[in-house]
Amino acid sequence: MLALIAGQGDLPRAVAKAAPEPVLVCALAHALPDRVEPDLVFRLERLGGFLRALRRRGVTRICMCGRVTRPALSLRALDLPTLRLLPRVVRALRRGDDGALRIVIGILEGAGFQVLGAHEAAPDLLPPAGILTAAQPGPEAAALALLGDRVSAAQGRADLGQAAVLRGGRVAAQEDDAGTDAMLARLAPGQGGLLYKAPKPGQDRRADLPVIGPATVAGSARAGLDGLVIEAGGVMVLDRDRVLRDLDAAGMYLWVRERGA
Known part of the structure; x- marks a missing residue:
């Protein structure tokens, strides 16, 4: 049981x-x-x-x-x-x-x-790798995702949060104990960029595996982000059908990506 x-x-x-x-x-x-x-x-x-x-x-x-x-x-x-x-x-x-x-x-x-x-x-909470939305990442997304890998490694060493907002080649916001949605709510609306979310490197994945859901999409849209990048096999998606519908309606992408890709 x-x-x-x-x-x-x-x-x-x-x-x-x-x-x-x-x-x-x-x-x-x-x-x-x-x-x-x-x-x-x-x-x-x-x-x-x-x-x-x-x-x-x-x-x-x-x-x-x-x-x-x-x-x-x-x-x-x-x-x-x-x-x-x-x-x-x-x-x-x-x-x-x-x-x-x-x-x-x-x-x-x-x-x-x-x-x-x-x-x-509940293994169905992990989405398959790939771009799951109609919208596709633009040319800047790959470089920002690599920046996200480095930021994630630094946050892991400091035992900090699992998410960051990346814009214009720099870190616009980093998650703290208040969580991803609170980070997005504090972020001043802008244009472009992405939300990067991944487990801390080396963390025990049996507890505290990252999650995104409809509220994450809504917060990212309010912040004017182009899309979300999450680590394949490392971030769960709640209410996946609604998440994808909301992203498509907002013209945003979801890239489920292998770290370092």
């Missing part, structure tokens, strides 16, 4: 809908999902007991998906099974995003669960 540890945003609902089997939707009490109804809610201080409860329900696989903010940890609220995990939980809370996720995945695997990425639980 598959359990989703669901955060906020559209991804948990998309994974639950696209998964080939029924899923048990779980959520941290401090970060309840806003698109799906959880079957089971737990606190970080009860993580050990929560994992035992999953085993009793027959869960063998876990997928983490959606935005989750870091909770405060109350030592007085710890249960005994979580007390044994405390050193690793504290290390995770002190690390950057990638380091924290690696520790959490290690805890889940150490408890006997197989950890799946959202793209593994």
Whole structure:
């Protein structure tokens, strides 16, 4: 049986809908999902007991998906099974995003669960490589995409965001903890350029794989961008049919591209 540890945003609902089997939707009490109804809610201080409860329900696989903010940890609220995990939980809370996720995945695997990425639980969310829209990238797009590769590598080394806006041969905006849509909303409208989005090089793709959806298209259109470039096999597309319709209506392109191509 598959359990989703669901955060906020559209991804948990998309994974639950696209998964080939029924899923048990779980959520941290401090970060309840806003698109799906959880079957089971737990606190970080009860993580050990929560994992035992999953085993009793027959869960063998876990997928983490959606935005989750870091909770405060109350030592007085710890249960005994979580007390044994405390050193690793504290290390995770002190690390950057990638380091924290690696520790959490290690805890889940150490408890006997197989950890799946959202793209593994719902593989149809990954689009095929190529240009999927009627509009085609212009001559500037290839050079900007190569710039995006370099920016992505630098953001990965600094454990920063997964997206950037590139215009006129330079970086116009970079994603921070607020996310891609917030970055686009802050961007002054202009003309031309592209949104580049890809996983951080070397990140564990079983958690925090990038996503685009209709809101990303709307924000990119408001910013006056020509299109979107996403890494093939590394960025999920939510509501793909609508995304492509909206891009075609706006005369924008979607280029699903191998890094370095």
